[in-house]
Amino acid sequence: MTGDPLSILVWLSAIFFLCGFLCMIVKRNVIGMLIGVELILNAANINFVAFGQLSRLGIDGQIATLFVIVLAAAEAAVALAITLVFYNSHSTIDADRGESLRG
Amino acid sequence: MSNTIAQDLATYLAIAWLTPLLSFVIAIFNGFKWGRTSRNAAFAATAAIATGFVSSAIAMNRWICEIGGWDKLLHPDHHEHHAYAGVFYDLATFGSLKLSISYYIDSLTLTMFCMVTFIATCIHIFAMGYMSEELAETYDDHQAHVTRPGRFYRFFAFLSLFCFSMLGLVIAGNIFQVFVFWELVGVCSYLLIGFYTERRSANVAANKAFIVNRVGDFGFIIGLMILWTYTGTFTFSNAHMEGAAPGLFEIIAAQATGASEAAHHVAAHGALPTVPQTLLIIAGLGIFAGCVGKSAQFPLHTWLPDAMEGPTPVSALVHSATMVAAGVYLSARFYPVFTTEVLTVIAYVGCITLFVAATIAIVATDIKKVLAYSTISQLGYMMLAIGVGGWGAGLFHLITHAFFKSLLFLGSGAVIYGCHHEQEMPKMGGLLKKMPVTGFAMAVGCCAIAGFGIPHTNLAFSGFFSKDAILATALAYSKINPSHSLLFLAPLVTAGITSFYMWRLWFYTFTGKTRDRHVEEHCHEVPKIMFIPLLVLSMLAFGCAWGGEEGVLYSLLHASQPESCAISDAGLPTHHHIHESHETAGVLALTSALLGFALAYLLYCKSVISPAAIKEQLKPLHSFLVAKWRFDELYDAVFVWPSKRVGGFIAGIDRNVFDNAIDGLAASAVKVAKSNRRFDEVVVDGAVRASGEIVSALARTFRVIQTGRARQYVLFVAVGLVLVVAGFFGVILPH
Numbered sequence: 001m002t003g004d005p006l007s008i009l010v011w012l013s014a015i016f017f018l019c020g021f022l023c024m025i026v027k028r029n030v031i032g033m034l035i036g037v038e039l040i041l042n043a044a045n046i047n048f049v050a051f052g053q054l055s056r057l058g059i060d061g062q063i064a065t066l067f068v069i070v071l072a073a074a075e076a077a078v079a080l081a082i083t084l085v086f087y088n089s090h091s092t093i094d095a096d097r098g099e100s101l102r103g
Numbered sequence: 104m105s106n107t108i109a110q111d112l113a114t115y116l117a118i119a120w121l122t123p124l125l126s127f128v129i130a131i132f133n134g135f136k137w138g139r140t141s142r143n144a145a146f147a148a149t150a151a152i153a154t155g156f157v158s159s160a161i162a163m164n165r166w167i168c169e170i171g172g173w174d175k176l177l178h179p180d181h182h183e184h185h186a187y188a189g190v191f192y193d194l195a196t197f198g199s200l201k202l203s204i205s206y207y208i209d210s211l212t213l214t215m216f217c218m219v220t221f222i223a224t225c226i227h228i229f230a231m232g233y234m235s236e237e238l239a240e241t242y243d244d245h246q247a248h249v250t251r252p253g254r255f256y257r258f259f260a261f262l263s264l265f266c267f268s269m270l271g272l273v274i275a276g277n278i279f280q281v282f283v284f285w286e287l288v289g290v291c292s293y294l295l296i297g298f299y300t301e302r303r304s305a306n307v308a309a310n311k312a313f314i315v316n317r318v319g320d321f322g323f324i325i326g327l328m329i330l331w332t333y334t335g336t337f338t339f340s341n342a343h344m345e346g347a348a349p350g351l352f353e354i355i356a357a358q359a360t361g362a363s364e365a366a367h368h369v370a371a372h373g374a375l376p377t378v379p380q381t382l383l384i385i386a387g388l389g390i391f392a393g394c395v396g397k398s399a400q401f402p403l404h405t406w407l408p409d410a411m412e413g414p415t416p417v418s419a420l421v422h423s424a425t426m427v428a429a430g431v432y433l434s435a436r437f438y439p440v441f442t443t444e445v446l447t448v449i450a451y452v453g454c455i456t457l458f459v460a461a462t463i464a465i466v467a468t469d470i471k472k473v474l475a476y477s478t479i480s481q482l483g484y485m486m487l488a489i490g491v492g493g494w495g496a497g498l499f500h501l502i503t504h505a506f507f508k509s510l511l512f513l514g515s516g517a518v519i520y521g522c523h524h525e526q527e528m529p530k531m532g533g534l535l536k537k538m539p540v541t542g543f544a545m546a547v548g549c550c551a552i553a554g555f556g557i558p559h560t561n562l563a564f565s566g567f568f569s570k571d572a573i574l575a576t577a578l579a580y581s582k583i584n585p586s587h588s589l590l591f592l593a594p595l596v597t598a599g600i601t602s603f604y605m606w607r608l609w610f611y612t613f614t615g616k617t618r619d620r621h622v623e624e625h626c627h628e629v630p631k632i633m634f635i636p637l638l639v640l641s642m643l644a645f646g647c648a649w650g651g652e653e654g655v656l657y658s659l660l661h662a663s664q665p666e667s668c669a670i671s672d673a674g675l676p677t678h679h680h681i682h683e684s685h686e687t688a689g690v691l692a693l694t695s696a697l698l699g700f701a702l703a704y705l706l707y708c709k710s711v712i713s714p715a716a717i718k719e720q721l722k723p724l725h726s727f728l729v730a731k732w733r734f735d736e737l738y739d740a741v742f743v744w745p746s747k748r749v750g751g752f753i754a755g756i757d758r759n760v761f762d763n764a765i766d767g768l769a770a771s772a773v774k775v776a777k778s779n780r781r782f783d784e785v786v787v788d789g790a791v792r793a794s795g796e797i798v799s800a801l802a803r804t805f806r807v808i809q810t811g812r813a814r815q816y817v818l819f820v821a822v823g824l825v826l827v828v829a830g831f832f833g834v835i836l837p838h
Contacts (some may be wrong), residue, residue, distance in 0.1 A: 025819045033814070095813050102811035 126151035136254030144256035203275030319396020326389025398430025415516030450490025457483030492675030493576030602699030
């Protein structure tokens with residue numbers, strides 16, 4: 001473990017990702033899972049920004065990050081809509097109760 | 104000027120020709136809309152044919168003005184043809200074969216037009232009354248025992264179509280067009296004979312008429328083929344018009360007159376084609392065979408008596424006055440193409456026909472059958488006249504016969520109508536008191552057909568003049584050719600027989616006592632719409648030949664007489680010869696007719712000798728005549744029976760050989776198909792089913808991991824990712 005700012009950022013990103021991943025597989029609440037998804041996306045964002053400075057202009061990563069943020073917002077909207085419909089039909093937002101797609 | 108008159112005549116005659124077609128189209132498309140009880144179709148048809156008559160009369164007038172008035176017609180300076188030919192419309196050209204709707208108009212065409220349209224108008228008016236029973240939603244056909252819708256409009260539509268076809272035949276300027284309309288009148292005749300389609304006898308008669316005519320038409324086609332092969336044209340004549348290609352008549356005439364005339368043509372048109380003598384005879388005989396079929400001459404005469412199954416106005420128009428005369432008309436038209444050999448055949452066919460038919464008419468008891476045989480007999484007279492060189496005499500008789508025979512048929516129609524569809528004369532009798540107008544008209548018709556008249560005066564019935572002309576020609580002919588004297592004797596005797604059977608018909612029907620109570624009670628005079636045509640026609644039957652051979656009618660026909668027949672005139676009497684024979688022939692014919700009349704009067708009116716006793720005495724002869732000389736049996740034995748046998752034999756071959764072969768083929772095909780099926784079921788189906796099984800087994804295996812739990816999927820993704828990365832860094836990169 002060094003004081004190199006790049007490696008710090010990569011470590012930060014890795015920790016964020018792990019938190020998000022754990023949040024996703026541990027939480028049974030769909031909202032919780034969505035929060036996990038946001039964490040994973042932001043981990044990726046940190047990586048974009050961190051490695052972006054190595055590019056020729058230095059802003060490529062930041063632009064990619066902007067796209068990801070917009071994408072995340074859209075994705076959250078869709079996911080919340082699905083959640084709402086799921087709640088309407090199952091009267092719960094427990095992800096484990098939605099098993100009707102089992103093979 | 105000559106050009107404009109041709110156009111004028113063609114226009115007038117085309118109007119007369121095409122208006123009936125228009126009325127046919129209108130009636131056939133609107134008839135159903137108008138309804139079963141509407142008389143509109145009759146009005147349309149009558150108006151059309153009356154227009155036709157007016158238009159023909161205008162054309163006739165125009166023609167007479169062109170030749171210089173009536174005086175010129177009655178006293179022509181020199182023999183000059185006023186004929187006009189031209190083309191209405193070119194149908195098609197196939198190589199050198201040119202088909203067109205063309206016209207050939209001379210005084211014969213005009214006279215025929217006036218005659219056909221006039222008689223047709225009278226008959227249309229008569230038919231309005233006669234067919235009025237058809238003006239009903241339901242009509243009871245007592246003969247076929249069915250109830251059906253009335254067919255008033257259909258009848259008049261067919262009559263119009265017939266008039267159109269008949270006029271097209273007369274105006275035709277080429278032999279091909281004649282053939283087309285020849286068949287069309289045949290079709291109309293078929294439709295009208297079979298008008299009462301529910302009656303089996305009507306169907307059989309219609310078929311018989313059509314099939315017998317086919318026999319004649321076969322000869323017609325052969326004639327056409329020969330003429331076209333050698334001359335390359337169907338046109339009758341170019342009517343001496345400048346620049347027009349020569350027609351059949353010019354070609355044959357040039358061939359007949361030899362080099363001098365031909366040289367003139369060569370200068371004008373190049374070498375003219377010639378027809379070998381033998382083939383010219385065959386072509387003439389072939390064309391004549393067509394005429395034999397259509398004009399019901401021996402040996403194809405058997406269809407006409409059966410054709411009386413049609414409604415009586417049809418018998419009057421189609422089967423006596425016009426269509427059957429078409430054969431005589433064509434023979435006359437084709438006179439320049441006939442060789443002397445063909446003319447001899449024509450004369451003998453006519454001679455046999457007139458005698459045979461007259462003898463059958465003596466014993467017929469159906470009023471229409473008597474008239475039918477008399478028609479055949481009179482057509483025989485016309486053919487005989489043409490055959491012995493009496494071109495004008497034959498056509499003269501054609502026109503006079505058309506008037507008095509349509510009169511007689513309409514009279515018989517009135518009798519049948521008055522007696523509620525009773526046609527058997529033995530059931531009638533004494534009808535004169537109840538149907539005086541009809542009886543009078545029929546008497547005029549009988550006088551006309553018997554040929555009564557006072558020699559050396561104009562006071563004679565039309566039949567007297569025309570029959571006299573024919574017999575005079577026949578006498579002159581037999582004087583020149585003594586070996587052919589039968590050609591004079593047979594018609595002379597038959598003139599007596601004609602008079603006998605016609606007066607027998609009249610006395611049987613109109614005098615004495617009514618022999619059937621049912622007829623006596625119900626018999627009545629016909630309505631005005633029916634007896635007015637009778638009166639008009641009886642006037643014409645009396646006076647249409649006024650003046651005899653110096654009269655208008657004969658002069659009109661004579662103006663079209665061709666100069667000669669093909670090849671040579673040897674043996675044919677000249678005008679001079681005929682004139683010499685007139686005296687003798689006229690007196691003999693009249694004597695013969697009066698004898699016939701006297702005999703009929705004694706037998707059937709005064710009953711001096713009972714006809715039944717004579718019948719008993721001459722039983723074999725009587726039954727032979729009643730069986731119509733056994734022609735139907737003969738044809739049955741010679742043609743119908745063998746063709747049935749041949750048909751049966753061929754059917755046997757079909758059934759036993761071809762059917763078996765086809766059955767065998769089918770059976771082997773079934774066997775092959777069965778083995779194919781087994782292959783399909785075992786091999787192909789097996790392979791398909793096995794691959795399905797495999798897919799299905801795989802699916803059963805993999806469905807286990809589809810848990811449906813989202814969180815588990817995330818875990819799988821992560822574990823999978825870790826495994827992929829680990830595999831990448833741990834296994835692939837080190838190598």
